Amino acid sequence: MRHSQTLDTVSHDAENNTLLFTQGSGDPCGPTLWFAREGMYLSISAGYGPIEIALRPRLRTVVTSFAQLRPTARLTVMRMVGTGQAHLELGLSSAGELLVRTTIVADATGHLAMNMVLTPEARERLFEWLEVPPADE
Numbered sequence: 001m002r003h004s005q006t007l008d009t010v011s012h013d014a015e016n017n018t019l020l021f022t023q024g025s026g027d028p029c030g031p032t033l034w035f036a037r038e039g040m041y042l043s044i045s046a047g048y049g050p051i052e053i054a055l056r057p058r059l060r061t062v063v064t065s066f067a068q069l070r071p072t073a074r075l076t077v078m079r080m081v082g083t084g085q086a087h088l089e090l091g092l093s094s095a096g097e098l099l100v101r102t103t104i105v106a107d108a109t110g111h112l113a114m115n116m117v118l119t120p121e122a123r124e125r126l127f128e129w130l131e132v133p134p135a136d137e
Contacts, residue, residue: 019125
């Protein structure tokens with residue numbers, strides 16, 4: 001069974017144009033999700049204590065995937081961005097929560113993933129920062 005960490009606190013570093021999502025508890029070993037723009041790429045770092053999964057997908061692909069998400073009753077993966085070896089899995093709940101699952105696949109025998117959920121308010125901040133267009137109905 002998958003367990004997710006809910007992230008509800010957003011910090012924007014205007015100087016470096018980055019967003020950091022945390023649980024707000026101030027625990028330095030707690031879960032973090034960090035986004036940074038790097039030209040045509042989006043750096044994504046999901047961390048928990050000393051463990052980090054870092055991805056660098058194309059910015060346009062991530063924004064398009066966010067724009068195409070449709071809410072579902074359960075928080076499940078609806079879109080994947082990346083390759084078969086390293087990818088970002090995305091889902092949107094009907095309550096507005098965003099599932100962000102960073103994954104590194106070793107081979108057919110296993111993978112390493114971090115399951116994070118952004119609260120609706122945190123998701124809105126991310127979508128504003130990335131300039132995700134509104135969903136077409």
